[in-house]
Amino acid sequence: MKRLSVLAILFGMGAVSASTSGLQPQSPAAAKPVLAIQQLKDNLYLIETGSLVGPGFAGGNTAVLVTDSGVVVVDTKLAGWGQAMLEQIRSVTPKPVTMIINTHTHNDHTGSNPEFPASVEFVAHENTKANLSKSTCPPVTNCQAFKGGNAKFLPRTTFTDTRSLLSGKDRIDLHHFGPGHTNGDAFVVFPALRIMHAGDMFPWKDAPFLDRGNGGSGVTFPATLAKAVAGIKNVDTVIGGHLPPTAWSDFEEYQRFNQDILTGAQQAFKAGKSVDEAEASLGVVQKYKGYESRRVKNALTAIYEELGQK
Ligand SMILES: [Zn+2]
Numbered sequence: 001m002k003r004l005s006v007l008a009i010l011f012g013m014g015a016v017s018a019s020t021s022g023l024q025p026q027s028p029a030a031a032k033p034v035l036a037i038q039q040l041k042d043n044l045y046l047i048e049t050g051s052l053v054g055p056g057f058a059g060g061n062t063a064v065l066v067t068d069s070g071v072v073v074v075d076t077k078l079a080g081w082g083q084a085m086l087e088q089i090r091s092v093t094p095k096p097v098t099m100i101i102n103t104h105t106h107n108d109h110t111g112s113n114p115e116f117p118a119s120v121e122f123v124a125h126e127n128t129k130a131n132l133s134k135s136t137c138p139p140v141t142n143c144q145a146f147k148g149g150n151a152k153f154l155p156r157t158t159f160t161d162t163r164s165l166l167s168g169k170d171r172i173d174l175h176h177f178g179p180g181h182t183n184g185d186a187f188v189v190f191p192a193l194r195i196m197h198a199g200d201m202f203p204w205k206d207a208p209f210l211d212r213g214n215g216g217s218g219v220t221f222p223a224t225l226a227k228a229v230a231g232i233k234n235v236d237t238v239i240g241g242h243l244p245p246t247a248w249s250d251f252e253e254y255q256r257f258n259q260d261i262l263t264g265a266q267q268a269f270k271a272g273k274s275v276d277e278a279e280a281s282l283g284v285v286q287k288y289k290g291y292e293s294r295r296v297k298n299a300l301t302a303i304y305e306e307l308g309q310k
Contacts, residue, residue, distance in 0.1 A: 035081065037064065037088040040237070040245060041193050043169075047077075047088050049242045059108035060241045063197045064089055065190060067170035070098025073116070074188050074197045075109040079145065082115020099123060099165070101174070102155060103199025103241070104182045105131035105214055107142035113153040114145060123165065124155035125176050127184030131214050141214055159186075168192075177227035181208055183215025187228055194234055200241035201225060202254050206292040207261055207299035218303035222259040229255050253288065260284045261296065265303040275300050 035058060040046050047062040059077025062085060071089055076082065089097065097117065102110045102124040110132065113122065124132075132154055137143040146154050157165075165172045173189040181200040188197040200208065201224070210218040229252050238251045261284055268278030278300050285293040 035084045035088055037092060039092070040239075041195060043067070044190055044193050044195060045089075045092055046239060046245065047085055048244070049077075057108075058084075059111055060103075060106075060200065061197070061239050061243075063188070063190075063195075063239055064092075065170070065172070066093045066095060067098075067166055069166070069170070071095050072099040072101065072166075072170075072172065073097055074101045075103055075199065076100060076112035076116070078108050079111035079115070082112035085112065086116075101165075101172070101186065101188055102128060102132075103186045103188060103197060104128050104184055105141050105143075106182070106200065106211070107140055107145070109199065109241070110142050111145065114150045116153075118152045121157055122153060122155040123157040123159075123174070125174075125184035125186045126158040126160055127215060128182070128186070129155045129158050129184075131182065131184055138213065140211065175228065175232060177231065178220055178224040179215055179217040180221045180224040181216050182211050183217075185224075187232060189232060189235060191234065194236040195239065195245075196232065196235045196237070196251075197239040198228075198241065198251065201228065202238060202243075202251055203241035204243050204292070205250075205254070205257075205288070205290055207295040208258065209295065210299055210302040212302055212306065216302075217306060218262065218265070218299055219306050222255060222262050225255040225258060257284065257288050257291065260287070261299060262303065265300050266307065269304060269307045275304055278304075 035047055037045050037047050043066040045064040047064060049061045058081050060075050062077060063074040065072040071093060097120055099121045100113060100116060105128045131141055132143055132146050134141060134143040159174050161176055163174045169192040171191055173191055175187040185199055185201050208221060210216045235248050237245050238248055239245050264282040264284060265278055268281060279297050285291045
Protein backbone atom coordinates (compact mmCIF):
# COMPACT_ATOMS: atom_id res chain seq x y z
CA MET A 1 0.00 0.00 0.00
CA LYS A 2 2.75 2.37 0.99
CA ARG A 3 4.86 1.54 -2.05
CA LEU A 4 1.86 1.94 -4.32
CA SER A 5 1.12 5.37 -2.97
CA VAL A 6 4.74 6.40 -3.37
CA LEU A 7 4.62 5.30 -7.00
CA ALA A 8 1.35 7.12 -7.46
CA ILE A 9 2.87 10.29 -6.14
CA LEU A 10 5.92 9.92 -8.33
CA PHE A 11 3.75 9.29 -11.32
CA GLY A 12 1.67 12.30 -10.48
CA MET A 13 4.84 14.36 -10.44
CA GLY A 14 5.51 13.44 -14.01
CA ALA A 15 5.39 9.91 -15.13
CA VAL A 16 8.98 9.81 -15.23
CA SER A 17 10.25 8.96 -12.04
CA ALA A 18 9.33 5.30 -12.07
CA SER A 19 12.11 4.61 -14.55
CA THR A 20 14.78 6.61 -12.81
CA SER A 21 14.05 6.59 -9.11
CA GLY A 22 15.25 3.11 -8.30
CA LEU A 23 11.70 2.12 -7.42
CA GLN A 24 11.50 0.07 -10.56
CA PRO A 25 13.80 -2.88 -9.99
CA GLN A 26 12.77 -4.94 -13.02
CA SER A 27 14.16 -4.32 -16.47
CA PRO A 28 11.67 -3.65 -19.27
CA ALA A 29 12.32 -7.17 -20.54
CA ALA A 30 11.18 -8.61 -17.22
CA ALA A 31 8.03 -6.53 -17.40
CA LYS A 32 6.91 -8.02 -20.73
CA PRO A 33 4.46 -8.72 -22.16
CA VAL A 34 2.42 -5.58 -21.61
CA LEU A 35 2.76 -4.40 -25.18
CA ALA A 36 0.10 -5.45 -27.66
CA ILE A 37 -0.90 -3.86 -30.92
CA GLN A 38 -4.54 -3.30 -31.81
CA GLN A 39 -6.09 -2.03 -35.00
CA LEU A 40 -7.97 1.18 -34.26
CA LYS A 41 -9.22 1.89 -37.79
CA ASP A 42 -8.02 0.90 -41.27
CA ASN A 43 -4.25 1.58 -41.38
CA LEU A 44 -3.97 3.01 -37.85
CA TYR A 45 -2.89 0.87 -34.90
CA LEU A 46 -2.33 1.51 -31.21
CA ILE A 47 0.34 0.12 -28.90
CA GLU A 48 -1.12 0.93 -25.53
CA THR A 49 0.53 2.40 -22.52
CA GLY A 50 0.54 -0.63 -20.23
CA SER A 51 -0.19 -0.14 -16.57
CA LEU A 52 0.15 3.37 -15.21
CA VAL A 53 2.45 2.56 -12.32
CA GLY A 54 5.11 0.04 -11.44
CA PRO A 55 7.28 -2.20 -13.62
CA GLY A 56 4.52 -2.68 -16.22
CA PHE A 57 4.64 1.01 -17.05
CA ALA A 58 6.07 1.27 -20.55
CA GLY A 59 5.28 4.92 -21.28
CA GLY A 60 2.67 6.82 -23.24
CA ASN A 61 0.32 5.53 -25.92
CA THR A 62 1.97 4.86 -29.28
CA ALA A 63 0.07 5.31 -32.55
CA VAL A 64 1.24 3.40 -35.63
CA LEU A 65 0.13 4.54 -39.10
CA VAL A 66 0.97 2.17 -41.96
CA THR A 67 1.33 4.45 -45.00
CA ASP A 68 2.18 3.78 -48.63
CA SER A 69 5.73 4.99 -48.00
CA GLY A 70 6.41 3.32 -44.64
CA VAL A 71 5.35 3.23 -41.02
CA VAL A 72 4.81 6.39 -38.97
CA VAL A 73 5.12 6.03 -35.18
CA VAL A 74 3.76 8.65 -32.78
CA ASP A 75 5.64 8.56 -29.42
CA THR A 76 8.23 5.96 -28.45
CA LYS A 77 7.49 5.20 -24.77
CA LEU A 78 10.27 4.84 -22.18
CA ALA A 79 13.76 3.75 -23.15
CA GLY A 80 14.08 0.00 -23.55
CA TRP A 81 10.83 -0.62 -25.41
CA GLY A 82 11.99 -0.08 -29.01
CA GLN A 83 12.47 -3.77 -29.87
CA ALA A 84 9.15 -4.74 -28.33
CA MET A 85 7.41 -2.03 -30.37
CA LEU A 86 9.20 -3.09 -33.59
CA GLU A 87 8.07 -6.68 -32.98
CA GLN A 88 4.48 -5.53 -32.61
CA ILE A 89 4.73 -3.41 -35.77
CA ARG A 90 6.22 -6.33 -37.71
CA SER A 91 3.20 -8.43 -36.74
CA VAL A 92 0.95 -6.13 -38.82
CA THR A 93 3.20 -4.96 -41.68
CA PRO A 94 6.58 -5.77 -43.32
CA LYS A 95 7.14 -2.05 -44.07
CA PRO A 96 9.99 -0.23 -42.30
CA VAL A 97 9.49 2.59 -39.80
CA THR A 98 10.22 5.76 -41.76
CA MET A 99 8.95 8.54 -39.50
CA ILE A 100 8.64 9.14 -35.75
CA ILE A 101 6.60 12.03 -34.35
CA ASN A 102 7.10 12.96 -30.68
CA THR A 103 4.14 14.77 -29.07
CA HIS A 104 6.47 16.37 -26.49
CA THR A 105 9.85 16.05 -24.77
CA HIS A 106 9.09 13.68 -21.87
CA ASN A 107 11.05 10.48 -21.46
CA ASP A 108 7.93 8.32 -21.54
CA HIS A 109 7.14 9.66 -25.06
CA THR A 110 10.66 9.97 -26.54
CA GLY A 111 12.54 7.30 -24.57
CA SER A 112 12.99 4.73 -27.34
CA ASN A 113 13.79 7.13 -30.20
CA PRO A 114 17.44 5.92 -30.26
CA GLU A 115 16.30 2.30 -30.61
CA PHE A 116 14.86 2.92 -34.10
CA PRO A 117 17.01 3.20 -37.27
CA ALA A 118 18.79 6.55 -37.65
CA SER A 119 17.33 6.75 -41.17
CA VAL A 120 13.93 7.55 -39.61
CA GLU A 121 12.68 11.13 -40.07
CA PHE A 122 12.16 12.50 -36.53
CA VAL A 123 9.44 15.14 -36.18
CA ALA A 124 8.36 17.38 -33.27
CA HIS A 125 7.40 20.92 -32.34
CA GLU A 126 10.39 23.30 -32.41
CA ASN A 127 10.21 23.83 -28.63
CA THR A 128 10.31 20.07 -28.07
CA LYS A 129 13.45 19.89 -30.18
CA ALA A 130 14.90 22.68 -28.01
CA ASN A 131 13.92 20.91 -24.78
CA LEU A 132 15.47 17.63 -25.98
CA SER A 133 18.61 19.57 -27.00
CA LYS A 134 19.23 21.19 -23.59
CA SER A 135 22.76 20.74 -22.27
CA THR A 136 21.45 19.55 -18.89
CA CYS A 137 17.97 18.65 -17.68
CA PRO A 138 16.05 16.54 -15.18
CA PRO A 139 15.40 12.95 -16.34
CA VAL A 140 11.81 13.72 -17.37
CA THR A 141 13.03 16.07 -20.12
CA ASN A 142 15.16 13.26 -21.59
CA CYS A 143 17.87 15.51 -23.08
CA GLN A 144 20.59 13.16 -21.82
CA ALA A 145 19.41 10.45 -24.22
CA PHE A 146 20.36 12.60 -27.23
CA LYS A 147 23.95 13.49 -26.40
CA GLY A 148 26.94 12.69 -28.64
CA GLY A 149 26.21 10.17 -31.36
CA ASN A 150 22.59 10.00 -30.29
CA ALA A 151 22.00 13.56 -31.53
CA LYS A 152 20.96 11.96 -34.81
CA PHE A 153 17.75 10.77 -33.10
CA LEU A 154 16.68 14.34 -32.30
CA PRO A 155 13.75 15.80 -34.27
CA ARG A 156 15.02 17.49 -37.42
CA THR A 157 11.65 18.17 -39.02
CA THR A 158 9.93 20.77 -36.84
CA PHE A 159 6.94 23.08 -36.93
CA THR A 160 5.66 26.19 -35.17
CA ASP A 161 1.85 26.37 -35.39
CA THR A 162 0.74 23.85 -37.96
CA ARG A 163 2.26 21.56 -40.58
CA SER A 164 1.02 18.77 -42.82
CA LEU A 165 3.04 15.65 -43.61
CA LEU A 166 2.47 13.08 -46.36
CA SER A 167 -0.62 13.28 -48.55
CA GLY A 168 -3.92 11.75 -49.55
CA LYS A 169 -5.25 9.11 -47.17
CA ASP A 170 -1.90 9.13 -45.35
CA ARG A 171 -1.93 12.87 -44.57
CA ILE A 172 -1.00 13.86 -41.01
CA ASP A 173 -1.78 17.33 -39.65
CA LEU A 174 0.30 18.66 -36.75
CA HIS A 175 -1.03 21.47 -34.56
CA HIS A 176 0.37 23.48 -31.65
CA PHE A 177 -1.82 25.94 -29.76
CA GLY A 178 0.47 27.32 -27.06
CA PRO A 179 1.80 26.34 -23.63
CA GLY A 180 0.08 23.60 -21.65
CA HIS A 181 1.68 20.37 -20.45
CA THR A 182 4.99 21.74 -21.82
CA ASN A 183 5.77 24.52 -24.31
CA GLY A 184 6.04 22.08 -27.22
CA ASP A 185 2.90 19.96 -27.25
CA ALA A 186 1.78 18.62 -30.63
CA PHE A 187 -1.72 17.46 -31.52
CA VAL A 188 -1.33 14.83 -34.24
CA VAL A 189 -4.40 14.44 -36.48
CA PHE A 190 -5.08 11.69 -39.02
CA PRO A 191 -7.80 13.45 -41.07
CA ALA A 192 -8.82 10.51 -43.28
CA LEU A 193 -9.48 8.44 -40.16
CA ARG A 194 -10.95 11.24 -38.02
CA ILE A 195 -8.57 10.27 -35.19
CA MET A 196 -6.18 12.45 -33.15
CA HIS A 197 -3.27 11.68 -30.81
CA ALA A 198 -3.37 14.42 -28.15
CA GLY A 199 -0.29 13.37 -26.17
CA ASP A 200 -0.30 14.62 -22.60
CA MET A 201 -2.59 17.56 -23.33
CA PHE A 202 -5.16 14.83 -22.58
CA PRO A 203 -3.13 12.44 -20.44
CA TRP A 204 -5.82 10.85 -18.28
CA LYS A 205 -9.05 11.80 -16.53
CA ASP A 206 -7.36 13.68 -13.71
CA ALA A 207 -5.48 16.96 -13.41
CA PRO A 208 -2.53 17.22 -15.82
CA PHE A 209 1.15 17.30 -14.93
CA LEU A 210 2.19 20.91 -15.53
CA ASP A 211 5.87 20.84 -16.43
CA ARG A 212 6.85 24.43 -15.76
CA GLY A 213 10.55 23.54 -16.19
CA ASN A 214 9.76 22.87 -19.85
CA GLY A 215 7.52 25.89 -20.32
CA GLY A 216 4.25 24.24 -19.30
CA SER A 217 1.50 26.40 -17.81
CA GLY A 218 -1.58 25.62 -15.78
CA VAL A 219 -2.78 29.18 -16.27
CA THR A 220 -2.70 28.74 -20.06
CA PHE A 221 -3.63 25.03 -20.21
CA PRO A 222 -7.45 25.47 -20.48
CA ALA A 223 -7.13 28.23 -23.12
CA THR A 224 -4.72 26.10 -25.15
CA LEU A 225 -7.17 23.20 -25.00
CA ALA A 226 -10.01 25.53 -26.00
CA LYS A 227 -8.02 26.56 -29.07
CA ALA A 228 -7.56 22.89 -29.95
CA VAL A 229 -11.27 22.17 -29.47
CA ALA A 230 -12.17 25.10 -31.73
CA GLY A 231 -9.38 24.72 -34.26
CA ILE A 232 -9.34 20.98 -34.94
CA LYS A 233 -12.26 19.76 -37.06
CA ASN A 234 -13.69 16.40 -38.02
CA VAL A 235 -12.18 14.20 -35.31
CA ASP A 236 -14.30 11.46 -33.69
CA THR A 237 -11.74 9.56 -31.62
CA VAL A 238 -8.93 10.86 -29.44
CA ILE A 239 -5.89 8.88 -28.30
CA GLY A 240 -4.83 10.39 -24.98
CA GLY A 241 -1.32 10.22 -23.59
CA HIS A 242 -2.10 7.45 -21.13
CA LEU A 243 -5.75 6.50 -21.48
CA PRO A 244 -7.63 4.23 -23.89
CA PRO A 245 -9.02 5.83 -27.08
CA THR A 246 -12.04 7.91 -26.27
CA ALA A 247 -14.62 10.18 -27.90
CA TRP A 248 -14.04 13.76 -29.05
CA SER A 249 -16.71 14.81 -26.53
CA ASP A 250 -14.46 13.49 -23.73
CA PHE A 251 -11.69 15.75 -25.04
CA GLU A 252 -14.09 18.71 -24.94
CA GLU A 253 -15.02 17.71 -21.38
CA TYR A 254 -11.32 17.66 -20.42
CA GLN A 255 -11.12 21.30 -21.49
CA ARG A 256 -14.02 22.19 -19.18
CA PHE A 257 -12.48 20.18 -16.32
CA ASN A 258 -9.23 22.13 -16.63
CA GLN A 259 -11.06 25.44 -16.88
CA ASP A 260 -12.88 24.59 -13.65
CA ILE A 261 -9.61 23.75 -11.91
CA LEU A 262 -8.04 27.04 -13.03
CA THR A 263 -11.08 29.12 -12.10
CA GLY A 264 -11.22 27.44 -8.67
CA ALA A 265 -7.49 27.96 -8.16
CA GLN A 266 -7.69 31.63 -9.12
CA GLN A 267 -10.60 32.26 -6.75
CA ALA A 268 -8.93 30.43 -3.87
CA PHE A 269 -5.62 32.20 -4.50
CA LYS A 270 -7.34 35.58 -4.50
CA ALA A 271 -9.13 34.69 -1.25
CA GLY A 272 -5.81 33.88 0.37
CA LYS A 273 -6.56 30.16 0.77
CA SER A 274 -3.79 27.57 1.01
CA VAL A 275 -3.40 24.89 -1.67
CA ASP A 276 -5.03 22.37 0.72
CA GLU A 277 -7.97 24.70 1.29
CA ALA A 278 -8.22 25.29 -2.44
CA GLU A 279 -8.32 21.55 -3.07
CA ALA A 280 -10.97 21.05 -0.40
CA SER A 281 -13.19 23.76 -1.82
CA LEU A 282 -12.72 22.75 -5.45
CA GLY A 283 -15.11 19.80 -5.61
CA VAL A 284 -14.43 19.56 -9.33
CA VAL A 285 -13.76 15.84 -9.49
CA GLN A 286 -17.22 14.96 -8.16
CA LYS A 287 -18.70 16.98 -11.00
CA TYR A 288 -16.95 14.90 -13.69
CA LYS A 289 -17.91 11.24 -13.95
CA GLY A 290 -15.03 8.77 -14.00
CA TYR A 291 -12.46 11.33 -12.96
CA GLU A 292 -9.75 10.86 -10.32
CA SER A 293 -8.24 13.45 -7.98
CA ARG A 294 -4.79 11.96 -7.38
CA ARG A 295 -3.03 14.73 -9.28
CA VAL A 296 -5.22 17.72 -8.43
CA LYS A 297 -3.03 18.92 -5.58
CA ASN A 298 0.12 18.88 -7.71
CA ALA A 299 -1.66 20.87 -10.41
CA LEU A 300 -2.98 23.40 -7.89
CA THR A 301 0.52 23.79 -6.45
CA ALA A 302 1.91 24.52 -9.91
CA ILE A 303 -0.88 26.99 -10.68
CA TYR A 304 -0.32 28.75 -7.33
CA GLU A 305 3.39 29.11 -8.10
CA GLU A 306 2.53 30.60 -11.45
CA LEU A 307 -0.07 33.00 -10.00
CA GLY A 308 2.41 34.06 -7.33
CA GLN A 309 4.90 35.13 -9.98
CA LYS A 310 2.52 37.50 -11.73
ZN1 LIG B 1 4.32 14.15 -20.59
